[in-house]
Amino acid sequence: MIVGSRRSRRIWAVVTYATILFFLLFTTLPLVWLVLTSVKPETDIVTAAGVKYWPSSFTFEHYVNIWWQSGFAVLVLNSAKTTAMTILICLVAGSLGAYAFSRFRFPGRKEMLLGLLVVRMFPAVVKIIPLFIIMRGLGLLDSSFGLALAYSSFLLPLFVWIMKGFFDALPDDLEEAARIDGCTRLGAMVRIVLPLARNGLVATTVFVAIGAWNEFLFALMLTTSQGSRTWPVGLQLMIGEFQLPWGMLAAGGVISIIPVVVLFAFIQRVLVSGLTTGAVKG
Amino acid sequence: MARSWDGGRQEVAVGPDRWNPFGRIAEFSERRHWAWFLLLPCVLIVALIVIYPTFYGITLSFREMRLTRPGLGTGFVGLKHYLAILQDGTFWLSVRNTLAYTSLAIVLELSLGLASALALNQRLPGLRFLGVVILLPWFLPNVVAGNMWALMLDPRLGVINDLLVRAGILDGYRAWFADPATALIAAVVVEAWHGFPFFTLLLLAALKGVPDELHQSAAVDGATVVDRFWHVTLPMLKMVIVAAVVLRVISIVNSPDLLLILTNGGPANSTMVLSLYAFQTAYRAFDFGYAGALSVVMLLLLMLFCFLYVRASNIMANS
Numbered sequence: 001m002i003v004g005s006r007r008s009r010r011i012w013a014v015v016t017y018a019t020i021l022f023f024l025l026f027t028t029l030p031l032v033w034l035v036l037t038s039v040k041p042e043t044d045i046v047t048a049a050g051v052k053y054w055p056s057s058f059t060f061e062h063y064v065n066i067w068w069q070s071g072f073a074v075l076v077l078n079s080a081k082t083t084a085m086t087i088l089i090c091l092v093a094g095s096l097g098a099y100a101f102s103r104f105r106f107p108g109r110k111e112m113l114l115g116l117l118v119v120r121m122f123p124a125v126v127k128i129i130p131l132f133i134i135m136r137g138l139g140l141l142d143s144s145f146g147l148a149l150a151y152s153s154f155l156l157p158l159f160v161w162i163m164k165g166f167f168d169a170l171p172d173d174l175e176e177a178a179r180i181d182g183c184t185r186l187g188a189m190v191r192i193v194l195p196l197a198r199n200g201l202v203a204t205t206v207f208v209a210i211g212a213w214n215e216f217l218f219a220l221m222l223t224t225s226q227g228s229r230t231w232p233v234g235l236q237l238m239i240g241e242f243q244l245p246w247g248m249l250a251a252g253g254v255i256s257i258i259p260v261v262v263l264f265a266f267i268q269r270v271l272v273s274g275l276t277t278g279a280v281k282g
Numbered sequence: 283m284a285r286s287w288d289g290g291r292q293e294v295a296v297g298p299d300r301w302n303p304f305g306r307i308a309e310f311s312e313r314r315h316w317a318w319f320l321l322l323p324c325v326l327i328v329a330l331i332v333i334y335p336t337f338y339g340i341t342l343s344f345r346e347m348r349l350t351r352p353g354l355g356t357g358f359v360g361l362k363h364y365l366a367i368l369q370d371g372t373f374w375l376s377v378r379n380t381l382a383y384t385s386l387a388i389v390l391e392l393s394l395g396l397a398s399a400l401a402l403n404q405r406l407p408g409l410r411f412l413g414v415v416i417l418l419p420w421f422l423p424n425v426v427a428g429n430m431w432a433l434m435l436d437p438r439l440g441v442i443n444d445l446l447v448r449a450g451i452l453d454g455y456r457a458w459f460a461d462p463a464t465a466l467i468a469a470v471v472v473e474a475w476h477g478f479p480f481f482t483l484l485l486l487a488a489l490k491g492v493p494d495e496l497h498q499s500a501a502v503d504g505a506t507v508v509d510r511f512w513h514v515t516l517p518m519l520k521m522v523i524v525a526a527v528v529l530r531v532i533s534i535v536n537s538p539d540l541l542l543i544l545t546n547g548g549p550a551n552s553t554m555v556l557s558l559y560a561f562q563t564a565y566r567a568f569d570f571g572y573a574g575a576l577s578v579v580m581l582l583l584l585m586l587f588c589f590l591y592v593r594a595s596n597i598m599a600n601s
Contacts, residue, residue, distance in 0.1 A: 013404070016406060053441075093324045101321075126581060128564065129342060129577075153328075157332075186308040214422070232423055239429065268417075
């Protein structure tokens with residue numbers, strides 16, 4: 001909050017914009033460099049003398065190469081499949097659970113809610129080894145569904161907590177009124193509460209989607225072939241095994257963050273409204 | 283303000299088509315077990331993929347399990363792995379590295395987060411949109427964030443080397459990740475770039491909760507901007523900072539992702555942290571028993587830290 005004389009106000013406004021400018025450059029310049037690298041010809045990336053900042057010509061060959069020759073398309077498809085399954089699991093199990101936590105009081109409620117928070121503290125490695133053994137036993141190793149289940153182990157608790165916050169924010173009176181009008185509990189939930197919580201459901205789903213799309217560690221351990229391997233693992237293995245050229249690596253990076261940036265733009269309003277009201281629920 | 287748990291009506295008239303499955307479920311929703319029915323899928327999944335594996339993982343640490351040497355069997359070995367950990371030089375090195383890596387990253391992220399949140403909290407035109415852009419790194423995948431910085435820090439083609447040499451700060455290009463003296467610091471910078479918006483987000487939300495009147499009355503009393511920061515803003519942020527630091531420490535200590543991508547623990551184990559060591563023991567050596575013991579020790583150290591940290595901050599708050 002800027003208060004004080006006009007002169008000190010102006011000084012602080014300048015300081016503020018300078019700070020913001022620094023952070024804008026700090027966050028976006030690496031991304032700009034990534035995009036630039038992805039459209040540079042190979043000779044502009046690996047140069048004999050010095051770094052070439054602006055491409056001498058623009059090319060999309062890296063995109064074509066990584067998408068068609070390196071099988072990135074398959075990896076992206078696998079990731080999309082796994083992400084969709086994770087969303088489905090969280091949406092069904094998570095929203096029902098969050099609704100129950102928000103609207104009913106039952107023995108063990110507090111402990112279970114706290115438990116969902118505590119399990120997020122456990123190291124991924126503690127879970128990864130047993131999940132590997134269990135999935136292998138069930139034949140779910142190297143399958144999109146198995147991976148989606150593993151992702152739910154940390155995304156479902158997150159989903160329940162955030163969604164419970166959104167349900168809590170809706171007044172009980174709405175359901176009371178619906179029930180007085182003869183609605184069953186199911187009817188009140190499906191016809192009144194879920195439509196009203198739509199924005200929250202969308203935002204929370206986007207969080208889960210980004211988390212599943214980006215995940216690296218579980219996928220590295222639990223996938224072993226092209227059949228279910230996700231793009232983060234595939235890209236990292238290409239770098240390690242085939243000495244992936246920087247141009248193709250940059251192109252793969254740009255392709256894979258496009259959905260994230262789009263989804264992020266989609267939820268930024270929820271983020272900002274959460275910021276401006278000063279209430280981060282969940 | 284939810285209605286009482288078993289206070290629902292027991293009987294209700296349902297529509298004419300009694301065999302409609304939704305009608306049946308709707309009828310069931312009036313019974314007292316409805317809440318448990320709603321919880322069932324969630325509880326079942328959490329029990330199956332979180333609670334059971336976690337306990338399984340803990341018991342593994344007391345057993346022998348090497349996928350590469352099935353001849354050893356999977357017998358109970360008691361505290362063997364834990365005793366081995368005490369003698370393990372790599373373990374102690376990774377404890378030291380975890381401490382250095384985490385504390386450096388937290389200090390950097392908290393400073394960046396606080397500075398950006400304070401700037402974004404000013405009521406000046408355009409800040410709302412710009413704030414959104416600043417949050418973006420938090421949502422980007424580790425694999426892209428890591429490799430993007432690896433590209434920029436490359437010893438031969440890296441743009442950062444070029445800029446530093448042009449600015450006269452460096453004499454020649456450096457291999458940041460190949461030199462044990464700089465590898466950890468370079469990785470911390472990448473971690474901070476990726477993670478600082480978490481602090482921005484939480485601190486900005488907390489700053490919105492500081493009433494303007496506090497600032498105005500302090501300014502009327504002649505407090506300078508710096509005074510107001512120390513005596514008005516910071517005390518209001520204390521609890522959020524404490525909570526945000528705990529959450530971020532937990533996630534940094536637990537996730538080896540970025541170091542796995544950037545350095546794989548090298549050179550000469552100079553960036554080997556506990557989570558990475560445990561993961562490599564499982565993923566490369568397939569020694570599940572020892573990896574389990576390492577991750578249990580990591581969990582215990584983390585719990586000890588949280589306990590001491592929360593206590594210390596309570597004492598500081600009360601004094």
